[in-house]
Amino acid sequence: MKKVVRILGVIILVGAFGGTLFFLYNKSKKKEDVFENKNPFYSDVVMKTVATGSVVPRFEIEIKPQVSGIIDELYLQPGDRVTKGQIVAKIKIIPDMVTLNSAETRMNRAKINFEDAQIDYDRQQKLFDKNVVSYEEFKASKVAYDSAKEELTAAENNLELIKNGVTKKAESATNTLVRSTIDGMVLDVPVEEGNSVIQANTFNDGTTIASVANMQDMIFQGNVDETEVGKIKEGMPIELEIGAIDKQKFAAVLEYISPKGVEDNGAIQFEIKANVQLTEDQFIRAGYSANANIVLEKKDSVLVIPEGLLKFENDSSFVEVNTGNDLEPNYEKRFVQTGLSDGINIEITEGLKLDDKVKGEKIDPKKLKEGEGNKG
16 A cells, blocks of 8 residues: 555656746747738828918908007907098097197297287278279289288198197098998907007007908918928919817918028027918917828828838838638738838838738737636
8 A cells, every 4th residue: 555655646747847947848938929911902192291380361461540648448359350541549639849839839829920910801802892093903902802811811731730640621531530441350469558659660560450361361470301302393282270179170272482491499490481271260360280191192091011021121111921821821022012101001002912911010919818718
C-alpha cells in the first residue's frame, strides 16, 4: 500500500513539474501580431483649403455732422433700420463768441444803412411823384434802398445761422439735422444726447454719430496661406461655416484675391474676399468669425483607402495585401498609384481591387481576447 502511495506521489510531482514547464514555455513563446484587414471602397474625395476670417458688410458708412455743436436729439439706436435721407440726429450749435459778435455788428450796421436808405428813398419817391426830380435820381435812390434791404436780410440770416444753424426760409436744408446717406441697419451709435460733436475738416475726420450698413450685402474677409493661394481663383464656390450659427452653412463666391501678401507670425498671408449669397430669411450679424472651405478639386465615387494604410519606399507608395485568410494571413507588398487625397482617404488609381484585403492597424491582444470571449 505504501508503495502505491509513493508511486502516486511521484506521478503527481512529475505532472506538476511538467505542467509548470509547459505553462512557462507558452508564456515565454512570442505570440504573432494580429492586424486588421480593410477593403478599399468607393467614396467622394474633395480636396479643399480652409481660410479663417470674419463676415462683414461690404459697405459700412459712418454718418458725420456737417456742423460742430452738441447733440440735442437722437432718433435711432443700434438695430434700427433707416432709409436714405432719414433724420438720425439734431445738433444744437454753440456759436463762437467772436464770430457771433462780428455777425451782430454786421447786422446793426446793415440796419442803420437800410434805415438811411429808406428815408432817402421815401423822400425821392415824393419828389419824383411831383416831377421835381428826374427818373435817374429816383432810380439811384431805389437801387441804394434795395441793396441796403438785401444786405440787412443777409446779415440777419448770417446771424441766425451762427446762432441756430438754420434760417427761417430754409429749415428743411439745415445742417443741424443729420440724415442717413444710405438705406440699411444701424450697427453702432457711439454718441449720446448731450455729447459734443465736431464736423469733418482738414485736421479732423469728424465725430461719428452712427454707423449704417446694408446687412443683405455681406462679404467674407479672410486670409489664405501662400502655399494655397496659387490653387484658388476668382469665381470659385465657397462654403462658410460660422461658429455662432450651428447646423447651418452659407454659400459664397470668391471675388477677390490680394496681389500682395502680408507677413503674419512668420508666414505670408494673402487677403481674400467672397460674396456671401444670403437668402431672404437668412441674417448674419456683422463681425461673426467664420471658416471658408474652398474646394480645390473634387472626384465622385472613386476607389479609396484610408490614407494611413499607405506606406512609402523611395519615390513609390505601396500597401500590404493579405493573400491568405484571416487565420493564416500572408501579407505581400503591392505598389499602387495614388490620386486625389482629402487628408483622410486617398484615391487609388492602380494596384488594388474592391475585394483586396489591405493590412491595417495592429489589433490589441486584450481586445482580441474580449472579442473571442463575446463570440463564445
